């Protein structure tokens with residue numbers, strides 16, 4: 001049986017981002033595989049280009065990937081100011097491997113990484129998976145409210161970072 005390997009990437013995931021590196025720093029076409037994983041199993045992150053993914057990785061202080069042999073089967077990332085606030089984004093496990101504890105491994109690994117561990121509060125947005133996060137100690141944030149400002153990121157002024165959906169991690173147009 002092929003075991004599942006978890007990688008805690010350096011901030012910005014330079015190996016994965018620039019060279020598609022996977023386990024043991026081997027070239028693994030990781031960025032293409034990440035694109036496919038998100039397209040298939042993360043409805044909020046469909047259609048992101050590899051250029052966009054590079055930019056998202058570059059801006060992420062914590063990045064985790066899960067590999068079964070050469071297959072990328074899980075992913076998660078976080079942004080953080082390293083002191084007060086961190087936010088988890090794009091936590092996903094391949095459909096055929098869900099329900100085996102892999103999502104928990106991804107989240108626990110993100111929470112253990114220095115940039116996230118040092119933050120006083122860790123936030124996330126989710127549409128269907130609140131129960132999953134409750135199991136790991138996350139609580140509903142009420143009375144805090146989640147607000148959103150929709151931007152026209154298709155305009156030329158916005159540059160190459162435009163995103164296919166309004167936010168991340170399970171965020172449909174207006175109601176996460």
Ligand SMILES: CC(C)(COP(=O)(O)OP(=O)(O)OC[C@H]1O[C@@H](n2cnc3c(N)ncnc32)[C@H](O)[C@@H]1OP(=O)(O)O)[C@@H](O)C(=O)NCCC(=O)NCCS
Nearest residue numbers: 091092093098099100101102103104126129131132169170
């Ligand atoms: C949500 C997701 C990451 C969970 O990963 P997973 O590998 O299936 O979850 P795990 O097997 O680690 O589950 C851990 C626990 O959470 C529970 N759980 C998993 N998904 C859940 C859900 N959607 N709602 C409530 N509980 C859930 C499991 O039953 C398990 O409980 P147990 O420890 O008592 O058995 C995965 O289902 C997924 O990728 N879904 C599609 C993308 C998505 O919605 N991601 C979340 C974006 S915010």
